[in-house]
Amino acid sequence: MKIKNIIFSWDLIISLFISAIVLCFLPKQIPVKLSKDLYGVGISVLSIVFSVFFAALAIIMTAGDNKFVKFLEEEGDYRRIVDTYKITLLILFIALIYSIIIYGFTSLLIAKEVQVQNKCYLVIFTFLFGYGLFASVNSTLDSIKYAQYRARFISITK
Numbered sequence: 001m002k003i004k005n006i007i008f009s010w011d012l013i014i015s016l017f018i019s020a021i022v023l024c025f026l027p028k029q030i031p032v033k034l035s036k037d038l039y040g041v042g043i044s045v046l047s048i049v050f051s052v053f054f055a056a057l058a059i060i061m062t063a064g065d066n067k068f069v070k071f072l073e074e075e076g077d078y079r080r081i082v083d084t085y086k087i088t089l090l091i092l093f094i095a096l097i098y099s100i101i102i103y104g105f106t107s108l109l110i111a112k113e114v115q116v117q118n119k120c121y122l123v124i125f126t127f128l129f130g131y132g133l134f135a136s137v138n139s140t141l142d143s144i145k146y147a148q149y150r151a152r153f154i155s156i157t158k
Contacts, residue, residue, distance in 0.1 A: 011134035
């Protein structure tokens, strides 16, 4: 997958746009209790999406026989689908790790009785969370294409 395709993808652009809106409209300081709750929700959602997505990748990797993979690879479709899944899995992993770290950091702030946190942490979280979810949707659409290719392959080979 070309880096140009990642940079100009709709999932990255929408995530950047939403993050820019959050950056513009949030106050400079965010209450830490609110931030902690948002990070907690993010961890829950990303954990579920990551695990389901990882299982889906394993299924796609093992679902095709050699003839089907060769059929898809004639135009580079198999590699594109697998690359999309790899990148999305990496994005989800980074988003999940960031969420866990920032949740711990925010919990520490609460324990030290700090009341506010700089909004930059929340903006970064918003970007990673959104990008992870939108990239998952994008990869899911690719898996639908995979199923359509599979149906076309079966009809051709019968």
